[in-house]
Amino acid sequence: MAENKATPRGPGGPGGRGAPRGGFQKPRDLRGTVGKLMRYLGRYKALLIVVTVMLVVSSLCTVGGSYLLKPLINDYILPGDFAGLARMLVVMAAVYLTGALCSYGYARIMVHVSQNTVAQLREDLFARMQALPLRYFDAHTHGELMSRYTNDIETVSEALNNSFGSLISCTLNFTLTIVMMLVLNPLLTLVTFGVLAVMLAVVSAIGSRSRRYFAAQQKALGAVNGYIEEMTEGQKVIKVFNHEQAAMEGFRQRNEDYQRAGTRAQIFSGIMMPAMGNLGYMNYALTCCVGGYLAIRSGDLGGLAAFLQYSRQFSQPITQISQQVNTILSAVAGAERVFEVMEAEPEVDEGQVTLVRSDGSGGLPQGAWAWRQTDGSLVPLRGDVRFEHVTFGYVPEKTVLHDVSLYAKPGQKIAFVGSTGAGKTTITNLINRFYEIQSGTITYDGIDVRRIEKDSLRRSLGVVLQDTHLFTGTVADNIRYGRPDATDQEVRAAARLAGADSFIRRLPQGYDTVLSGDGGSLSQGERQLLNIARAACADPPVLILDEATSSIDTRTEQLIERGMDALMAGRTVFVIAHRLSTVRNAKAILVLEQGTVIERGDHEELLAQKGRYYQLYTGQAELD
Numbered sequence: 001m002a003e004n005k006a007t008p009r010g011p012g013g014p015g016g017r018g019a020p021r022g023g024f025q026k027p028r029d030l031r032g033t034v035g036k037l038m039r040y041l042g043r044y045k046a047l048l049i050v051v052t053v054m055l056v057v058s059s060l061c062t063v064g065g066s067y068l069l070k071p072l073i074n075d076y077i078l079p080g081d082f083a084g085l086a087r088m089l090v091v092m093a094a095v096y097l098t099g100a101l102c103s104y105g106y107a108r109i110m111v112h113v114s115q116n117t118v119a120q121l122r123e124d125l126f127a128r129m130q131a132l133p134l135r136y137f138d139a140h141t142h143g144e145l146m147s148r149y150t151n152d153i154e155t156v157s158e159a160l161n162n163s164f165g166s167l168i169s170c171t172l173n174f175t176l177t178i179v180m181m182l183v184l185n186p187l188l189t190l191v192t193f194g195v196l197a198v199m200l201a202v203v204s205a206i207g208s209r210s211r212r213y214f215a216a217q218q219k220a221l222g223a224v225n226g227y228i229e230e231m232t233e234g235q236k237v238i239k240v241f242n243h244e245q246a247a248m249e250g251f252r253q254r255n256e257d258y259q260r261a262g263t264r265a266q267i268f269s270g271i272m273m274p275a276m277g278n279l280g281y282m283n284y285a286l287t288c289c290v291g292g293y294l295a296i297r298s299g300d301l302g303g304l305a306a307f308l309q310y311s312r313q314f315s316q317p318i319t320q321i322s323q324q325v326n327t328i329l330s331a332v333a334g335a336e337r338v339f340e341v342m343e344a345e346p347e348v349d350e351g352q353v354t355l356v357r358s359d360g361s362g363g364l365p366q367g368a369w370a371w372r373q374t375d376g377s378l379v380p381l382r383g384d385v386r387f388e389h390v391t392f393g394y395v396p397e398k399t400v401l402h403d404v405s406l407y408a409k410p411g412q413k414i415a416f417v418g419s420t421g422a423g424k425t426t427i428t429n430l431i432n433r434f435y436e437i438q439s440g441t442i443t444y445d446g447i448d449v450r451r452i453e454k455d456s457l458r459r460s461l462g463v464v465l466q467d468t469h470l471f472t473g474t475v476a477d478n479i480r481y482g483r484p485d486a487t488d489q490e491v492r493a494a495a496r497l498a499g500a501d502s503f504i505r506r507l508p509q510g511y512d513t514v515l516s517g518d519g520g521s522l523s524q525g526e527r528q529l530l531n532i533a534r535a536a537c538a539d540p541p542v543l544i545l546d547e548a549t550s551s552i553d554t555r556t557e558q559l560i561e562r563g564m565d566a567l568m569a570g571r572t573v574f575v576i577a578h579r580l581s582t583v584r585n586a587k588a589i590l591v592l593e594q595g596t597v598i599e600r601g602d603h604e605e606l607l608a609q610k611g612r613y614y615q616l617y618t619g620q621a622e623l624d
């Protein structure tokens, strides 16, 4: 928040989350990651061979073209052979044209290859994210995961688009140029090597400092972005607490840091080009002097012209190579982070019992839900859920549920009450098998939930989560989310059951109203009604309502109570409610405190016990 007075230059300041970690970060396992990338590129082997051939031809043409100056001058210009000169010029033009065509060709193919590869990478990453357990998302922020797509994959794309080809082409050009220079004039090449040594020293000196400054710039940018993200999300809270000035001040500090870091980084990277340019000219002048003297003595004017051409070209690739190496290294580092997510342990599903609808055989009524065991026998789904001595913690250090035992008989309404953080939501997470328990067993109709296929298990449970989430789409689409093949009538019936129908019909386009941004235009209560309608539409045998009506006013709640009762009829229902009046008619009420069940009974029994429930209930009654 705005009151966060983190020192702007302190390490690990705000913005670490979601901040681009790119820059010139080096990959940890260069070889392994390149290997994995290569496997992605492997599908384009044929195209990559064509690219390599084109790269080589393009380099040969570019470098070879300059060599033609030697015969051009010595054999045609100096003797005055105009016809020969014209022929030679045509040859030169053809060589350069071939080179240019090959450059264009390989660049185009690389764009094709890289866009396809990166699309595949994104798809695989997204697919893996769908398979990751919730535990993974607890440990990694949204910003961090977003940055795999917005930052890391983009650097890979950039490197494959350009840097990869450029690096090879520059290296080839550089090597070929030196070879040609040695062929033309070994003595003059020594002069060039002297200058080359100076150039390499400059590149590495400037390069290492500029890398440092760039990393600092990247970090400062991360801080600015993280701050903007946080402040935008908290805009309402900022206004409520009149924190605009403080927010502005915090931003100003980070912005200034970024500006300073950016200036330093850009100055250094700005020095590189002119410095290399000047050294290049110095090399040219030196070569002219020494070369001119040698040419006068040998009479090889054409050789000198070609050599001078090379000595002008040869410094260009050096800066480019060092830049491309950096881009490629940070792309490999990005790819490494992408592969890290892809290699994270997916949610395991060893369950083999599946949920089926009976076809009328085996003594079950047609259309009834049943569990199909591995031996093919059917067990009717009744909704009998039991916890036996369940102990669980999200992280090993902290046990959240201690030795919890409970049972819900088919068709019963079971309520959990208890203060915030007592572990109510956690229990529902475990029925769903979002997390694995440390000890104890959870059974569903007598079957250990670990033996039930997760898709089947979750299909059999309708959950109205405590945190509502609506997707971009129409109201009807959102209700239909739990059962895509539901008809319009069924969608409406579900909405009526949930008490959502009347407000939906008042929306501008009724059921076709498009919701976006998590249903931001609806009130919290309306969003909850839609969530209940969604669960009603899915028509599950077991229903879990986690504070589903917490934001709905008492009157509306009473109105939907009848619908809810209809929804609950014949189903096992777990209700978590902070308003105790809603759980009064539950068959059994479990009072949780710090992860243990401390009381159990129906409303009257618990009141008679005069324990925690009595306190909670009478405390609330006073508030009313």
Ligand SMILES: Nc1ncnc2c1ncn2[C@@H]1O[C@H](COP(=O)(O)OP(=O)(O)O)[C@@H](O)[C@H]1O
Pocket: 138, 394, 395, 400, 418, 419, 420, 421, 422, 423, 424, 425, 426, 427
């Ligand atoms: N994803 C999570 N990772 C780690 N701890 C969690 C997570 N979710 C909940 N907890 C912790 O578990 C305890 C019980 O939480 P929860 O079951 O959500 O309580 P409530 O009874 O309010 O629904 C709390 O101390 C909470 O901080």
Ligand SMILES: [Mg+2]
Pocket: 424, 425, 426, 466, 546
């Ligand atoms: Mg909760």
